Amino acid sequence: MTKATKEYDNIPGTFVFDAERSRQGYHINMFCMSLLKAENRAEFKANEAKYLDKFPMTAEQRDSVLKRQWNRMLELGGNIYFTAKLGATDGLSFQQVAAMMTGKTQEEYAKMMLDGGRNPDGNRYKSEWENKK
Amino acid sequence: MAKIVAGIGCSHVPAIGAALDLGKNGEPYWVRVFSGFEESQKWIAKEKPDVCIVVFNDHATAFSVEMIPTFAIGCAAEFAPADEGWGPRPVPVVPGHPELANHIAQSCILDEFDLTICNKMEVDHGLTVPMNLLFGKVDKWPCPIIPLAVNVVQFPPPTGNRCFNLGKAIRKAVESYPEDLKVMIFGTGGMSHQISGPRAGLINSHFDKNFLDGLTGDPVALTKMRHVEYMREAGAEGVEMVMWLVMRGALNESVKEVRRFYTVPASNTAVGHIILDNRV
Numbered sequence: 001m002t003k004a005t006k007e008y009d010n011i012p013g014t015f016v017f018d019a020e021r022s023r024q025g026y027h028i029n030m031f032c033m034s035l036l037k038a039e040n041r042a043e044f045k046a047n048e049a050k051y052l053d054k055f056p057m058t059a060e061q062r063d064s065v066l067k068r069q070w071n072r073m074l075e076l077g078g079n080i081y082f083t084a085k086l087g088a089t090d091g092l093s094f095q096q097v098a099a100m101m102t103g104k105t106q107e108e109y110a111k112m113m114l115d116g117g118r119n120p121d122g123n124r125y126k127s128e129w130e131n132k133k
Numbered sequence: 134m135a136k137i138v139a140g141i142g143c144s145h146v147p148a149i150g151a152a153l154d155l156g157k158n159g160e161p162y163w164v165r166v167f168s169g170f171e172e173s174q175k176w177i178a179k180e181k182p183d184v185c186i187v188v189f190n191d192h193a194t195a196f197s198v199e200m201i202p203t204f205a206i207g208c209a210a211e212f213a214p215a216d217e218g219w220g221p222r223p224v225p226v227v228p229g230h231p232e233l234a235n236h237i238a239q240s241c242i243l244d245e246f247d248l249t250i251c252n253k254m255e256v257d258h259g260l261t262v263p264m265n266l267l268f269g270k271v272d273k274w275p276c277p278i279i280p281l282a283v284n285v286v287q288f289p290p291p292t293g294n295r296c297f298n299l300g301k302a303i304r305k306a307v308e309s310y311p312e313d314l315k316v317m318i319f320g321t322g323g324m325s326h327q328i329s330g331p332r333a334g335l336i337n338s339h340f341d342k343n344f345l346d347g348l349t350g351d352p353v354a355l356t357k358m359r360h361v362e363y364m365r366e367a368g369a370e371g372v373e374m375v376m377w378l379v380m381r382g383a384l385n386e387s388v389k390e391v392r393r394f395y396t397v398p399a400s401n402t403a404v405g406h407i408i409l410d411n412r413v
Contacts, residue, residue, distance in 0.1 A: 007361045008288075013332030014369050018288040026198055033197040044326055071330055080329035081193040081286055081368070088218035094148065098333045098401050109334060113398040117336025118327075124365050 012129040013102075015074040025077020028065065032082035033054040035089045044089065070101045135233070135307045135314035137160045139180070140388070141173075142348065142407040143263040145189060148400035150262040153270055154223055162182050166404055170266045171395035173408060175265050176392065178275075182317040186237075186303065187260050188379045192217070193286065194257035201287050202249035204263055204299065206241075207256075207280035208234040209249045211297075215255035224261050230277035234309055237279065240306030246299050248281075250406040258281055263321045266406070282411045285322070285373040293375045300382020307383075320380030324395075326402035327368030333400040335368040335401050341395060344374060349390045352381045384411045 008016045015021065022029075031052065034040045044051040049088035052062055064072040065086070073083050087097040112118060120130050176263045194215045196202065212227040238248050260280055268275055280305075284290055291299075300318070307316050324344065325337040344367075347355040356378060364374040392408035 008364055011332070011361075011365050011369070013330045014327070014364070015330050016287065016288050016364065016369060017329075022198055022287050029198045031192070033193060036194070036218055038216070038220075041218075074329055079193065079198075079286060084197075085193070085218040094328070095400050098328055101329065101333050102331055113336075113401060115405070116338065116397055117325075118332065118334040118350055120335060120337045120340070120366060123332055123335060 010126050012126045015071075017079045018076075021077040021078070023077070025061070027055045027057045028061050028073060028076065028078040029082040031057070031065065032078070032085045035085045040044065041089050070097055084092060135269065135310040135312060135316055136318045137304055137307055137318055137383050137411055138381050139317045139411055140184070140317045140384045140409040141263075141267065141317060142345075142377045142380060142405060142409075143266055143319060143321050144323055144399070144402060144404045144406065145259045145262040145405060146399040146402045147258040147262065149264060149404075150222055150258045152269075152294065153265055165396055166399050169396060169404070170407060171269055172407060173392050173394075173406065174269055176408065177317075181315070182276050182311045182315040184233055184277050184279060185317045185319060186281060187263065187319040187321065188281045188283060189263070189319075190285045190373055190376065190378045191282045192257050192259055194231035195251075195254045195282070196284075198287070200217055201284050202282070203284045204246065205249040205251050205254070206234055206238050206252050207254045207282070208238060208253050212254055212260075212278070212280060214261055215257045217257050222258065225263065225271065225273050227256055227260065227264070227274060227280070229276045230279055233307075233314065234279045236310050237303060237306040239300070241302045242308060244302045245306065251282075251364070254280065259321060282377050283379070283380070285376065289321075289360055290307040290372055290375055291357055292356075292360070293378045296375045296378040297352065297356045297382035300379040300384075303379070304383040304405045318380045318383045320377035322373035322376050323367070323371060324374060324403040324405035325367035325371045328345065328370050328401050330369070332369075334401060336397050337367050337371075338395070338397060340366045341352060341403050341405055345395070345405060346394060347408060348377060348381055365373055381409070384409055385413065387413060389413045
């Protein structure tokens with residue numbers, strides 16, 4: 001069976017959290033979910049690697065969490081509403097996390113938003129990003 | 134007989150709640166956002182709804198990836214504000230309306246909308262931010278609330294058409310409730326925004342304006358919009374605007390737009406707000 005093509009995979013810079021990613025990222029997301037409890041946040045901060053042993057993630061997923069590779073976590077099945085809890089645990093505002101995902105400084109990102117945000121023109125299809133390179 | 138007198142569309146950006154909680158609402162950046170709701174607060178204070186049904190989405194708070202109900206109705210007597218990672222928001226506990234909520238659940242299920250019934254549910258900013266925007270910072274919420282959570286976290290969310298038809302079923306349920314109640318329904322979330330991945334920060338004011346126009350004038354056309362179009366045009370997370378169609382489905386074909394507000398940005402998101410009077 002060949003893998004079905006998904007129309008939304010053609011949107012650039014976007015990892016749609018569908019059933020496949022949800023299955024793949026179950027333990028990343030459950031780890032993030034555990035951070036809703038203050039005592040778990042404290043335990044995680046005290047020893048991140050040890051705390052992560054409780055969640056059977058792949059080595060790649062674990063590495064992306066420890067290195068705070070925000071896009072990689074999404075690509076490996078993390079969902080933004082879950083990974084945002086890791087950002088909050090780190091004391092980051094959501095906008096700081098968003099800036100990191102876009103490769104901008106927080107100042108640059110905040111300015112882009114104040115100027116009306118990222119324009120959809122040129123950002124609808126993957127081919128538009130490839131042409132820019 | 135209970136009656137739906139108005140529908141309210143309202144963004145639920147978490148940073149708005151944080152700004153209010155941290156007392157930043159007097160800063161120019163936030164005044165721009167909050168000032169857009171002053172008239173609406175006066176309007177709702179004068180209208181005094183008996184119950185509000187708030188259609189919102191849970192952001193990995195009450196529901197994780199363990200259970201993902203597509204539509205879930207809160208039937209509890211009260212709903213506690215959740216700890217979303219930095220302590221619960223300092224807002225009052227949300228009172229429910231178990232009698233009407235259970236009636237709606239029963240009526241919708243018999244009408245072939247199989248709602249998940251939640252007798253215990255914590256609520257996050259998705260519900261409490263729109264309540265603050267319409268009711269202000271209060272010690273006690275002015276009326277009971279029925280939370281209706283829609284999955285927009287894991288793809289696919291319900292279609293816009295399904296949401297619209299659920300709104301119709303909710304209306305039928307409300308109108309078959311014997312007590313005279315003045316009910317309002319909120320559709321929350323949006324407007325355009327993408328908060329994930331390298332394309333984060335996307336805003337599409339043109340799309341948003343058309344959506345608001347369509348909501349008032351031609352909602353059936355909006356129900357035909359596909360998820361991929363929402364995501365491409367209004368951002369991956371912008372797809373949550375389907376929730377506004379539950380609200381719109383609960384209203385008459387013809388409504389009166391009494392209020393509209395739009396501003397960019399609140400943090401990462403375009404803020405939209407509309408009030409549709411259903412008594413025309």
